Amino acid sequence: MSNEDITLTAGDAEATVQPGNGGRIGGLRVGGVELLRQGERFGCFPMVPWCGRIRDGRFRDGATVHQMPLNNPPHAIHGTTRDGAWRTARVTANEAVITYDLVAPWPYPGRVTQVxxxxxxxxxxxxxxxxxxxxxxxxxxxxxxxxxxxxQGGDDVRLDFSAAWQEERGDDHLPTGNRLDPKPGPWDDCFGMPGGVDVTLTWPGQLELKVASREEWVVVYDEQEAAVCVEPQTGPPNGLNTLPRLVTPLEPLEATTTWSWRSLGAV
Incomplete structure (x- = not known):
């Protein structure tokens, strides 16, 4: 099948999936209101086969050191699949399955599937x-x-979450390995939630949206004026080096996040 944009609909919700643009969710509209920042590099993109920054773009696998392109000097950031074209495997009115075969510069063969x-x-x-x-x-x-x-004249979004810890961020924007009590924002920081990611975004009087995942790591980034980012992930930034999760022929790596929302507007 082609990698053209896919529109999913259910109730008054509409999502745009963009296989050809890095497998990202290009838009999510609820009651006609767009929740995601628009633009070729925005929406919601998958971070795979790594999340956030890798120190100096290097990670070790056994005795071998691999070098990734420094697309966020001096580091490599956010994986490789957001820069490639995914393929559409299956589509219904409210579900899409897209795939991406890992290629260079990633040094290992593998397949990513997103539902x-x-x-x-x-x-x-x-x-x-x-x-x-x-x-x-x-x-x-x-x-x-x-x-x-x-x-629509509404107030800015409010972020609410309760983390067990905040990863101390070094001058190089990477976790130092120290864990701190969570500090007030603004953030470009990784938090630990051992019970699973649970972050609530509230646009007062308009909408409440919860970002949830069984994973226990989330990066919150709210230093830009236009948007805020809540990023569930399977490990912290630089995690290929500090907390690697192994993909094997017998055991794939899998993760899920669910966003759920409810209207706060007048009935």
């Missing part, structure tokens, strides 16, 4: 990385850009 499911009040994203050959370390995550303001 996008929409209901009237939820968007569920499930991603898996599998290999039929060499085992390798990997991470899975999502990088949504939620609009800070939904327009």
């Amino acid at each position: 996008v499911g929409l209901t009237g009040d939820t968007l569920t994203l499930t991603m898996s990385v599998e290999t039929y050959d060499s085992s390798f370390p990997a991470q899975i995550g999502w990088h949504p850009w939620f609009n800070r303001n939904l327009g």
